[in-house]
Amino acid sequence: MMAATPLLQVRGLTRRYGARIGCRDVSFDLWPGEVLGIVGESGSGKTTLLKCLSAQLEPDAGQVVYATRDEGPRDIFALSEPRRRLLMRTDWGIVHQHPVEGLRMGVSAGANVGERLMAVGARNYGRIRASALDWLGRVEIARDRIDDMPRTFSGGMLQRLQIARNLVSSPRLVFMDEPTGSLDVSVQARLLDLLHGLVADLGLSVVVVTHDLAVARLLAHRLMVMRAGSVVEEGLTDQVLDDPQHAYTQLLVASILHP
Amino acid sequence: MDGYNFAYLDEQTKRMIRRAILKAVAIPGYQVPFASREMPLPYGWGTGGIQVTAAIIGLADTLKVIDQGADDTTNAVSIRRFFARTTGVATTERTADATIIQTRHRIPERSLRADQIIVFQVPIPEPLRWLEPRETETRKMHALSEYGAMHVKLYEDVARHGRIATAYDYPVMVGGRYLMRPSPIPKFDNPKLDRSPALQLFGAGREKRIYAVPPHTEVYSLDFEDHPFEVQKWEQACALCGAGDSFLDEVIVDDRGGRIFVCSDSDHCGERRAAGHVGAQPDALGQPADKVAP
Ligand SMILES: Nc1ncnc2c1ncn2[C@@H]1O[C@H](COP(=O)(O)OP(=O)(O)OP(=O)(O)O)[C@@H](O)[C@H]1O
Ligand SMILES: [Mg+2]
Numbered sequence: 001m002m003a004a005t006p007l008l009q010v011r012g013l014t015r016r017y018g019a020r021i022g023c024r025d026v027s028f029d030l031w032p033g034e035v036l037g038i039v040g041e042s043g044s045g046k047t048t049l050l051k052c053l054s055a056q057l058e059p060d061a062g063q064v065v066y067a068t069r070d071e072g073p074r075d076i077f078a079l080s081e082p083r084r085r086l087l088m089r090t091d092w093g094i095v096h097q098h099p100v101e102g103l104r105m106g107v108s109a110g111a112n113v114g115e116r117l118m119a120v121g122a123r124n125y126g127r128i129r130a131s132a133l134d135w136l137g138r139v140e141i142a143r144d145r146i147d148d149m150p151r152t153f154s155g156g157m158l159q160r161l162q163i164a165r166n167l168v169s170s171p172r173l174v175f176m177d178e179p180t181g182s183l184d185v186s187v188q189a190r191l192l193d194l195l196h197g198l199v200a201d202l203g204l205s206v207v208v209v210t211h212d213l214a215v216a217r218l219l220a221h222r223l224m225v226m227r228a229g230s231v232v233e234e235g236l237t238d239q240v241l242d243d244p245q246h247a248y249t250q251l252l253v254a255s256i257l258h259p
Numbered sequence: 260m261d262g263y264n265f266a267y268l269d270e271q272t273k274r275m276i277r278r279a280i281l282k283a284v285a286i287p288g289y290q291v292p293f294a295s296r297e298m299p300l301p302y303g304w305g306t307g308g309i310q311v312t313a314a315i316i317g318l319a320d321t322l323k324v325i326d327q328g329a330d331d332t333t334n335a336v337s338i339r340r341f342f343a344r345t346t347g348v349a350t351t352e353r354t355a356d357a358t359i360i361q362t363r364h365r366i367p368e369r370s371l372r373a374d375q376i377i378v379f380q381v382p383i384p385e386p387l388r389w390l391e392p393r394e395t396e397t398r399k400m401h402a403l404s405e406y407g408a409m410h411v412k413l414y415e416d417v418a419r420h421g422r423i424a425t426a427y428d429y430p431v432m433v434g435g436r437y438l439m440r441p442s443p444i445p446k447f448d449n450p451k452l453d454r455s456p457a458l459q460l461f462g463a464g465r466e467k468r469i470y471a472v473p474p475h476t477e478v479y480s481l482d483f484e485d486h487p488f489e490v491q492k493w494e495q496a497c498a499l500c501g502a503g504d505s506f507l508d509e510v511i512v513d514d515r516g517g518r519i520f521v522c523s524d525s526d527h528c529g530e531r532r533a534a535g536h537v538g539a540q541p542d543a544l545g546q547p548a549d550k551v552a553p
Contacts, residue, residue, distance in 0.1 A: 082403045104390075104411070110418055111411045118414065119407030125417050125483040147418050 005067050007032050007173060007205050008053070013062035015048050021229035022048030026062070028224060028234065032172070035199060035206040037220030037237065039213060041252065045229040046209040047177055053207060054094055054175040055084055066173075089119050093166030093174035097181045099158035102165070103150050109136065109161055110146040116169040135164040140194060156187035160194065167198065174199075176208040180215055192218055213253065217241060225249045266313040267345040272296055276314035276469070280460060283471035288433025289401070290384050295467040300341065304334055305363055305380030307462030309341070311469060312361045312378050315460070316342065321349045323357035328365040328506065328523030354526050366448040368505045368527040371457035373474060379442040381463035384470065386430050386440045406438045409481060417486055426491065432479045433472055441478075447490045447506045452478040495520045500531035501538040512543050519543050 006029035015022040023045035030036055038046045051057035053064055055076050065073045069091065076084055088094070096102040103112055113132040114122075122128050133143050139160035141153075150158055159179065166174060179195060180188040196218055199206055210216055216223055216237060223240045225233040225248065233246040244250045264270065272294075279293035298306040316322065322342050326335040330352040338361060339350050351357050354367040363380040371377060387397045390408055400406070409430055416424045429446035433439045441452055442461060452459065452472060459472040472478060482488040496503040498519035505527060507520040519540055522528035532541070 081399075085403060085405065106389075107411055107415055108418060111414050114414055115408055115411050118410040119405070121407065123410070123482075123484050125414065125485050128414065129418070 005073060006030055007067050009065040009073065010053065011063045013049065013052055013059050013064065015052050015057060015059045021045070023052065023226070024229040026231055030205060030207065032205055033203045035208065035219055035221050037216040037223045038207065038209045038226060039211060039216050039223055039252065040226035041211065044226040046211070046226055049226070050175055050177050050207060050209045054092065055088060056094070089116060090169050091172050093171040095162055095166055095174060095176040095179050097178040099155070099162045099182070102162040103158065105150050108147045108149060109141065109153070112150065112161060112165045113168050116165065120169065131168055135168050138198070139164040155183050156191055159183060159191055163195070163198070167202070171204070173205045176206065178210055179208065180212065181210070195219060213241060225252065263345055265346055266316050266342065267298070268296060268310065268313045273314045276310055279469045280311065280314065280471065283460070283469050284458070284473050286437070287473055287476050288437030288439040288470060290468040290470045292467055293469050295464050298464070300337065304338070306464030307469070308361050308363070308378050308380035309338060310464060311460050311462035312342065312359060315376060316346055316348060316359060318346070318348060320358045321351050321356055323351050323354060323360045325360065325362045325365055325367070327363070328508070329525045331525070334363065352526055364443055365506070365523060366444055366451045368522070368524045371455055373456040375457045377457055377459050379459070379461045381440070381442045381461045381468070382465070384440060384461070384463040384466050384468040386438045401437060404436065409438060410483070413481060413483065417483070423482065423486055423488070430481050432481065434476050435479070439470060445491060445506055446480065449478070449480045450490065454478070493520060496538060497522045497528060498538045498540040498543050500528045500536045502528070502531055502536070510544070
């Protein structure tokens with residue numbers, strides 16, 4: 001069935017930090033299966049926006065309407081807190097820039113992956129472990145590392161573990177903040193490839209924040225360009241990158257091409 | 260101890276603690292904060308349990324204090340003496356004769372009755388602390404019954420040991436609602452928590468929390484379908500009284516490494532021996548049965 005409603009409808013989203021603007025009057029729709037990239041220079045409000053979208057931060061104004069599975073479109077900030085938290089743990093995934101923010105460093109890789117299953121009531125150890133093994137394989141972590149502690153993992157492995165931990169519950173919507181940002185250039189490409197494959201295979205809807213236009217180019221169908229908290233340009237990724245309209249976007253693209 | 264109020268604490272403090280206890284009884288398994296007082300005993304000695312006992316004890320009570328299952332360890336003797344001096348109430352080593360039992364590490368083998376209260380000394384009350392260091396977050400997890408992650412700990416046990424190896428302070432759900440630490444009792448004692456006719460009170464002094472399991476409340480030990488909750492089992496029976504269904508301690512009996520297993524609950528063991536039950540080495544501890552008989 002073709003989806004007739006967007007997965008996310010964002011309207012007039014604004015968040016201030018005291019007098020300072022985090023993000024201002026942001027509106028957009030995200031359709032099922034769509035990957036939206038948010039780009040912009042440091043301090044332009046990308047993380048603030050992503051945190052508001054994913055209910056990690058309460059906006060000062062505006063709405064984030066999410067198409068829930070059972071009750072249709074709902075403003076996530078009007079949901080009761082238990083429902084919102086359940087949504088965050090099941091229907092959504094949140095991939096943090098620094099894997100330690102999204103992982104439990106004190107428990108094994110397998111437990112990290114299995115946690116979401118247990119959180120929604122899985123009580124069969126054998127099945128939880130089988131899922132964990134399966135997901136480690138899908139993010140290209142050797143299966144015999146399942147009982148190892150995350151601190152014995154490389155940065156790239158940690159980020160892949162964080163991704164597996166999020167995807168195990170089959171979320172429909174994944175938020176990522178600079179997923180390759182904490183990694184060496186040499187391992188960024190591999191992670192990007194992996195993400196690209198998973199997003200396509202699973203038909204995930206994704207909002208990905210990055211200031212790396214190569215990441216945006218490979219992953220995102222559509223881009224929003226932010227500056228000083230506001231969206232200054234948006235459109236299909238190729239259009240925005242190859243034929244930027246706004247002077248700021250032109251500068252942003254040029255600065256990448258001619259560093 | 261002249262000049263002290265009955266049971267050491269002043270009446271206002273006792274009323275404050277009783278209010279916390281009443282709230283705890285009304286919300287089984289919920290940790291109620293209270294203004295824990297300094298006691299003339301070190302924290303490690305169970306000042307939380309002592310304050311609970313001080314708040315509920317009356318002249319007509321008979322107090323038993325156990326530590327590691329025994330009534331004669333330093334800790335148990337000191338607490339018993341403390342209450343004997345500050346209240347003048349009768350004390351006993353017999354579970355059957357006690358109206359209040361303050362304990363660390365064990366629940367008596369003998370089934371408790373509706374006219375008895377057991378008070379547990381709790382070092383760490385929060386079952387989610389290992390998972391989440393922030394108090395604001397653990398409170399929210401309790402409020403929203405977000406307990407799924409608690410199974411992560413059991414998962415780690417099975418992954419590492421092939422079975423749930425947690426043997427003490429084994430996490431339980433109380434009344435199908437609140438996750439609770441039963442204090443460092445062996446999981447062998449967990450089934451005794453379930454639907455006990457006695458009121459069960461838990462006091463944590465350093466962490467300033469009181470919680471309760473009211474009589475006949477369901478207490479469920481967490482587990483997996485394919486790794487169900489199990490209690491410790493022993494090959495042997497108690498060497499002294501022959502009991503095959505009690506919690507056993509290993510005791511070294513000579514300097515050649517000889518060891519035997521005996522009931523950890525010394526009152527239970529003595530009662531059985533007095534009733535004529537005999538184990539394989541009844542004199543192994545040089546303690547003839549009549550010494551512990553009434
Ligand atoms: N916790 C905070 N308190 C105060 N101001 C903040 C806070 N977080 C962000 N800001 C401010 O909000 C604006 C947007 O910050 P944000 O972190 O969203 O930018 P960003 O686009 O994610 O930047 P970067 O690419 O460096 O991660 C900045 O001016 C920043 O200083
Ligand atoms: Mg950021």
